[in-house]
Amino acid sequence: MLLAVDCGNTNTVFSIWDGTQFIGTWRTSTEWQRTADQYYVWLSTLMKFQKVEADITDMIISSTVPRVVFNLRVLADRYFHTRPIVVGKPECRLPVDVRVDAGTAVGPDRLVNTVAGYDLFGGDLIVVDFGTATTFDVVASDGAYIGGVIAPGVNLSLEALHNAAAALPHVDISKPQAVIGTNTVACMQSGIFWGYVGLVREICARIKAEREREMRVIATGGLAPLFQQAVDLFDTYQDDLTMHGLTVIYNYNKDTA
Ligand SMILES: Nc1ncnc2c1ncn2[C@@H]1O[C@H](COP(=O)(O)OP(=O)(O)O)[C@@H](O)[C@H]1O
Numbered sequence: 001m002l003l004a005v006d007c008g009n010t011n012t013v014f015s016i017w018d019g020t021q022f023i024g025t026w027r028t029s030t031e032w033q034r035t036a037d038q039y040y041v042w043l044s045t046l047m048k049f050q051k052v053e054a055d056i057t058d059m060i061i062s063s064t065v066p067r068v069v070f071n072l073r074v075l076a077d078r079y080f081h082t083r084p085i086v087v088g089k090p091e092c093r094l095p096v097d098v099r100v101d102a103g104t105a106v107g108p109d110r111l112v113n114t115v116a117g118y119d120l121f122g123g124d125l126i127v128v129d130f131g132t133a134t135t136f137d138v139v140a141s142d143g144a145y146i147g148g149v150i151a152p153g154v155n156l157s158l159e160a161l162h163n164a165a166a167a168l169p170h171v172d173i174s175k176p177q178a179v180i181g182t183n184t185v186a187c188m189q190s191g192i193f194w195g196y197v198g199l200v201r202e203i204c205a206r207i208k209a210e211r212e213r214e215m216r217v218i219a220t221g222g223l224a225p226l227f228q229q230a231v232d233l234f235d236t237y238q239d240d241l242t243m244h245g246l247t248v249i250y251n252y253n254k255d256t257a
């Protein structure tokens, strides 16, 4: 079975794919110091607890944090006796083209999102990923990744306000009742929530205008549901988009090995 690992700047997600479906998914915070032994104790404990029986024989990794890959490689070698496929490394082939400026190291999560989006929906897509950063990945009609947009993440923006201004508290994001806030927390939530709605609308509209075509907008990532339920910004919300992309890339590399 396949262990797929999606490591973002905030969270790392492990999923086990039995060839047909994901039979277990677990999330931990991203810490590059975590060792292979620590990962294994954590993972095997949760698997036992949820009675997930899996003979892991293969592993694929996408990591936006280069430093964590070393210990994940040790995990693969020591506990699963396999060499992982690492997205972004030359030996990992992608089923789509990447058409960006020479020398650009595109975030592997964005490449995986592109592959997943194209596999599920075909071309002419905008994938919006609400992670630590909010990324927009533009997928051409032939499935190629042709660039995109990187904006500060929702929680990052709230943290920045709190860190930079002495009188602004730490607040969690939620949809405010009104645009005009009548207390500090409501004012901050309004600025970030409605500011983000505007950001997503404007960027998607400009991408479509630049491409001179209609494009499907897919949302994924931790905070996508908040925006999905609150306003009409996306055509589709796809919770496990990145994980799906990892299985597609894994199969592609196996088939063309
Ligand atoms: N269900 C949730 N509700 C609220 N915040 C969440 C939820 N899931 C994730 N987040 C927050 O959203 C941000 C993005 O999370 P995630 O998509 O895991 O980021 P990354 O892939 O960059 O690690 C983080 O700040 C995280 O704490």
Ligand SMILES: CC(C)(COP(=O)(O)O)[C@@H](O)C(=O)NCCC(=O)O
Pocket: 007, 008, 009, 010, 064, 104, 105, 106, 107, 108, 109, 110, 130, 131, 132, 133, 134, 135, 150
């Ligand atoms: C933009 C990102 C920080 C997003 O990471 P995430 O929010 O998923 O942790 C990541 O994709 C990255 O480090 N990209 C490298 C630069 C690029 O994609 O062009």
Ligand SMILES: [K+]
Pocket: 008, 109, 129, 131, 132, 221
């Ligand atoms: K991500």
